[in-house]
Amino acid sequence: MFKNALVYHIDQWEPPTQSDIERRLDGARFTACRPSQPESAGWVEPRGQRHGALIESVAGQLVLKLCSETKPVPGSVVKEQLEAQLDKIEAETGRRPKGKAAREIREQIVHELLPRAFPKRSTTLVWIDLKARRVLIGAASPKKADAVATQLVDLFGGLRLVPLQTQLSPATAMAAWLSDKQAPAGFSIDRDCELKRPDSEKALVRYARHTLEIDELGEHIRQGKLPTKLAMTWNGRVSFVLTDTLALKKIELLDAVLDKGGAADPADDGFDADVAITTGELQRLLPDLVEALGGPLATAAGAPQPGASSSGVDVAPWDAVAA
Numbered sequence: 001m002f003k004n005a006l007v008y009h010i011d012q013w014e015p016p017t018q019s020d021i022e023r024r025l026d027g028a029r030f031t032a033c034r035p036s037q038p039e040s041a042g043w044v045e046p047r048g049q050r051h052g053a054l055i056e057s058v059a060g061q062l063v064l065k066l067c068s069e070t071k072p073v074p075g076s077v078v079k080e081q082l083e084a085q086l087d088k089i090e091a092e093t094g095r096r097p098k099g100k101a102a103r104e105i106r107e108q109i110v111h112e113l114l115p116r117a118f119p120k121r122s123t124t125l126v127w128i129d130l131k132a133r134r135v136l137i138g139a140a141s142p143k144k145a146d147a148v149a150t151q152l153v154d155l156f157g158g159l160r161l162v163p164l165q166t167q168l169s170p171a172t173a174m175a176a177w178l179s180d181k182q183a184p185a186g187f188s189i190d191r192d193c194e195l196k197r198p199d200s201e202k203a204l205v206r207y208a209r210h211t212l213e214i215d216e217l218g219e220h221i222r223q224g225k226l227p228t229k230l231a232m233t234w235n236g237r238v239s240f241v242l243t244d245t246l247a248l249k250k251i252e253l254l255d256a257v258l259d260k261g262g263a264a265d266p267a268d269d270g271f272d273a274d275v276a277i278t279t280g281e282l283q284r285l286l287p288d289l290v291e292a293l294g295g296p297l298a299t300a301a302g303a304p305q306p307g308a309s310s311s312g313v314d315v316a317p318w319d320a321v322a323a
Contacts, residue, residue, distance in 0.1 A: 004140035004251065005140075006137050007135070010130075012159070012160035013156070013158060015130075028155055041066060043067070061127060061276075064128070066148050072117060073113045082102070085105055085109070086105070140247045145247075164246060170227075178217050187233065187289075192207060193231065196225060197224050198224075229241050229243050234288065234289070236256050240252070253277065
């Protein structure tokens with residue numbers, strides 16, 4: 001279900017009514033880019049069935065899917081046509097456009113090329129856990145996740161999301177685990193790691209499929225390199241790569257989870273089971289990870305971000321959706 005994820009805390013929200021939810025989602029459906037439109041984003045059916053629901057509720061967990069389309073124009077083509085036009089204007093007038101004038105010509109070229117550009121689409125899953133006041137966005141890049149979070153805020157008025165923050169930065173915690181050759185409780189350190197020097201040199205060391213219980217790693221850390229990626233496993237059930245931006249990459253449910261999933265309903269497309277199993281595991285993994293990173297950091301409002309499930313959100317409107 002999720003290969004990558006970034007987590008946000010619901011800092012503030014007054015959930016809309018069921019009718020308002022339906023109206024907002026219907027008004028924000030995905031539509032393809034128009035001929036001269038460079039990008040478009042909107043909500044599509046999480047289950048993948050045309051004309052289906054735009055929000056799914058499985059065991060109280062809410063799932064949405066955002067579809068984004070872009071029409072990239074090759075920079076080399078733009079540059080080539082821009083140079084040709086600038087040469088032509090210079091030959092005719094004796095002056096070569098610069099600054100604002102050149103930028104306006106470039107923008108016009110891009111506008112003219114857009115109808116011929118090939119669109120590229122991508123989808124991003126969103127999981128809303130109201131009881132834990134948590135939103136998980138299926139992206140590894142903070143920039144992409146923030147763009148999806150903005151779409152959520154636009155969709156649900158009054159929603160305020162804050163990226164999950166912990167008392168210890170992931171880089172600091174990972175450095176301690178590697179130096180001490182000791183994983184936090186409930187976790188094990190796997191065989192992949194990346195360290196980078198944060199100064200201008202940007203020196204990089206990467207280990208792949210290599211034992212990490214070596215003195216050499218501690219020496220790299222003492223020399224100023226900080227871990228930016230570390231492969232880990234939680235309770236023998238979920239493997240992932242933790243990054244210095246608190247993103248989880250390469251999330252994989254292991255055999256200990258999948259072997260106990262039970263027989264699938266032949267009439268089911270597998271969506272409900274996938275959501276239930278994945279969210280169930282991550283609901284337990286995330287609080288343990290937050291604890292391993294020193295606990296949650298207080299929000300701007302002064303209240304700590306919850307590391308585990310908590311109450312306090314009015315879920316009645318969403319219960320109506322689930323019904």
